[in-house]
Amino acid sequence: MSDGRDEFALIARHFAPLARTPAARGLLDDAAFLENAGPLVVTADAIVEGVHFLPDDPIDTVAQKALRVNISDVVAKGATPSHYLLTLQWPATRPASEIGQFAAGLARDQATFGCTLLGGDTTATPGPLGVAVTMFGKPLGAVPPSRRDAKVGDDVWVTGSIGDGRLGLLALTEGLPMLNAIAVAQLVERYRVPTPRLAFAPAIAAFAHASMDISDGLIDDAWKIAVASGVRLMLDPDATPLSAPALAWLAAQGDRRLGLTALLNGGDDYEVLFTAAPSARGRLLEAADDAGVPLRQIGAVAAGQGVDAGGIPASGHVHRLGS
Amino acid sequence: MSDGRDEFALIARHFAPLARTPAARGLLDDAAFLENAGPLVVTADAIVEGVHFLPDDPIDTVAQKALRVNISDVVAKGATPSHYLLTLQWPATRPASEIGQFAAGLARDQATFGCTLLGGDTTATPGPLGVAVTMFGKPLGAVPPSRRDAKVGDDVWVTGSIGDGRLGLLALTEGLPMLNAIAVAQLVERYRVPTPRLAFAPAIAAFAHASMDISDGLIDDAWKIAVASGVRLMLDPDATPLSAPALAWLAAQGDRRLGLTALLNGGDDYEVLFTAAPSARGRLLEAADDAGVPLRQIGAVAAGQGVDAGGIPASGHVHRLGS
Numbered sequence: 001m002s003d004g005r006d007e008f009a010l011i012a013r014h015f016a017p018l019a020r021t022p023a024a025r026g027l028l029d030d031a032a033f034l035e036n037a038g039p040l041v042v043t044a045d046a047i048v049e050g051v052h053f054l055p056d057d058p059i060d061t062v063a064q065k066a067l068r069v070n071i072s073d074v075v076a077k078g079a080t081p082s083h084y085l086l087t088l089q090w091p092a093t094r095p096a097s098e099i100g101q102f103a104a105g106l107a108r109d110q111a112t113f114g115c116t117l118l119g120g121d122t123t124a125t126p127g128p129l130g131v132a133v134t135m136f137g138k139p140l141g142a143v144p145p146s147r148r149d150a151k152v153g154d155d156v157w158v159t160g161s162i163g164d165g166r167l168g169l170l171a172l173t174e175g176l177p178m179l180n181a182i183a184v185a186q187l188v189e190r191y192r193v194p195t196p197r198l199a200f201a202p203a204i205a206a207f208a209h210a211s212m213d214i215s216d217g218l219i220d221d222a223w224k225i226a227v228a229s230g231v232r233l234m235l236d237p238d239a240t241p242l243s244a245p246a247l248a249w250l251a252a253q254g255d256r257r258l259g260l261t262a263l264l265n266g267g268d269d270y271e272v273l274f275t276a277a278p279s280a281r282g283r284l285l286e287a288a289d290d291a292g293v294p295l296r297q298i299g300a301v302a303a304g305q306g307v308d309a310g311g312i313p314a315s316g317h318v319h320r321l322g323s
Numbered sequence: 324m325s326d327g328r329d330e331f332a333l334i335a336r337h338f339a340p341l342a343r344t345p346a347a348r349g350l351l352d353d354a355a356f357l358e359n360a361g362p363l364v365v366t367a368d369a370i371v372e373g374v375h376f377l378p379d380d381p382i383d384t385v386a387q388k389a390l391r392v393n394i395s396d397v398v399a400k401g402a403t404p405s406h407y408l409l410t411l412q413w414p415a416t417r418p419a420s421e422i423g424q425f426a427a428g429l430a431r432d433q434a435t436f437g438c439t440l441l442g443g444d445t446t447a448t449p450g451p452l453g454v455a456v457t458m459f460g461k462p463l464g465a466v467p468p469s470r471r472d473a474k475v476g477d478d479v480w481v482t483g484s485i486g487d488g489r490l491g492l493l494a495l496t497e498g499l500p501m502l503n504a505i506a507v508a509q510l511v512e513r514y515r516v517p518t519p520r521l522a523f524a525p526a527i528a529a530f531a532h533a534s535m536d537i538s539d540g541l542i543d544d545a546w547k548i549a550v551a552s553g554v555r556l557m558l559d560p561d562a563t564p565l566s567a568p569a570l571a572w573l574a575a576q577g578d579r580r581l582g583l584t585a586l587l588n589g590g591d592d593y594e595v596l597f598t599a600a601p602s603a604r605g606r607l608l609e610a611a612d613d614a615g616v617p618l619r620q621i622g623a624v625a626a627g628q629g630v631d632a633g634g635i636p637a638s639g640h641v642h643r644l645g646s
Contacts, residue, residue, distance in 0.1 A: 025469055028469075028470060028471070028547075028551055029400075029469050029470055029471075029535070029551075030366060030396040030399050030400060030470075030535050030536055031364045031365060031366035031396050031397060031399075031400045031402075031460070031467065032364070032365045032366070033362075033363070033364055033365075033400070033462065033466070033467050034360070034362065034363040034365065035362055036361060036362060037357070037360030037361060037362070037363040038359060038360060038361075039356075039357065039358055039359060039360070040356070040357040040360040040363075041354045041355070041356055042354060042355045042356075042357065042408065042441060042442060043353060043354035043355070043408075043442060044408040044409070044410050044442055044443045044444050044455075044457060045410070045444045046410040046412060046444055046446055046455065047446075048412055048446055048447075048448045048449075048450070050449050051446060051447060051448060051449070052446070073353040073354050074354060076353050076354075077352075077353060077354045077356070079354075085365065085366075085367040085457050086367070087367050087368070087369040087410070087455040087457075089369060089371055089412075089453055118365060119365060119366060119367055120367045121367050121368045121369055121455075123369055123370075123371055123374060123375070124371075124374060125371045125374060125450065125451065125453070126371075126373050126374070126450070126451060127371070127448065127449070127450020127451045127453070128448065128449060128450045130412055130448070130450070130453055130455075132367075132369065132410040132412075132444075132453075132455040134367060134408050134410075134457035137354070139356065143356070144354065144356050146348055146351075146352050147351060147352055147353075148351070148352075212352075212353050213353055224351075228351055228352075
């Protein structure tokens, strides 16, 4: 399906160069054809203007975010991204000239993450811009870690830093006058263009028991692992890795506990939350060091259910604009 | 990504029963895992409220249409649908109770077409309902027919009937007072719930040279085959298969030629347009008969370029509501 020849020309010009695999058939066919897809990790996530990104976010970062929230899922399964399909709902009110910048964002991330456009669809919409991506990944282990394989006695780990995405959104919507311009820019960048930890995927494949990416907030997502695995996750909120801007923001809060609650429930982190045997500690830290990926142990898996985050409550999806 | 626990509960209740393959991991993971995907046909198409369906179309038919426009692509490649991912952008203004009816529509078509939900994503949207589907298919032949394999001397064939979708849309938006209620209902059904010719997929795989599904109108899509294959498609407009309601509508038009122009450029047909060697004629007609799929030869492939439809012009995407 398409909206006729206009789309035909638009796609040919901007998207065909992104699909340099014979499997994509130059985006000129009804379907792509993978001769042998082999073992495949598959995920599909959409981002919508006004819900997952702001209307005036630069359009190339919107393209990057759409890819990265999906790559983040693939990486959390100990896999590397290979191909993706893109379904674009383009508002009639948005200049078609932005399509080129959008494609440039895709091209940049294809190079960064080693994946290729395989197919998709562009339609006009009377509503907000919507970008749906289906991402394929090649698992590096025999079976990708699920959410349900946390074992009592496991360590709980998290990559990168937590809460930056939430603060970046706050900076854009309400302003963060207590921070300097460089700190604000760093947080905004984290909100707009998250950082999937691709270099750490082999370590996830080798050592992770349960694993997922954090999109709805650290505590909310820890809760999902706890439910799926039938265990209790004991998290030390003070062990949560925070970036320098987040630490500065936290220091400026009257109530440190309320501040931590916001950061740990912020969402848009796109870091990996996983559990692993304590015996893997040394090798995990070494792998993280080699990969240049920040890694911190933030808790342990116990018998029971739910999440104990030192009394910090799970406040749910406070970070969504539209819900 | 999700909108937190509400979605979590909603999906678990309505969508998890649709994902009865271990590969889907109960929709409780970040990604699905196919141990060996093998040869794979992949397509992604979205439908948007107010563009591809009407706001008051029954919600179960919206689900069916979203699947069927994708299954139609798979069938046109001589493949059978196996799995799909669903990305749902659900308006805050639409009652959540409709999710159950939406899922019922999916369930009905999963049974009809033999495919299974593999994963996806539901997000809130301030805009219209959007349903993006990525569909996987198993090719029945070694290499699925593309658009670029039409050969000079081939016959041109089409399944089913042409123009019904366009008339169904007209019936809903402007009314068709010249037709009786049964005819109108039949056309509306064709607009809302197209009929992918699954039973004919083996014949496509065995005999088709170039093949595609008709979504933008017979002439427009014939033009795509012509361009991709570097040939000229000679179509006999009077050979175009028309349903009884379409014939009645055409008879009521003052100008038969204008009427035919509308039908041949209508879009939303989701029939298969393909070319094949004249030597396959007998076996194609036999296969169509066995499959219970109407099949008609509507022209031939000649040297040259573009489409000759007996002087009927390609009027482009006249059928879209929003464009």
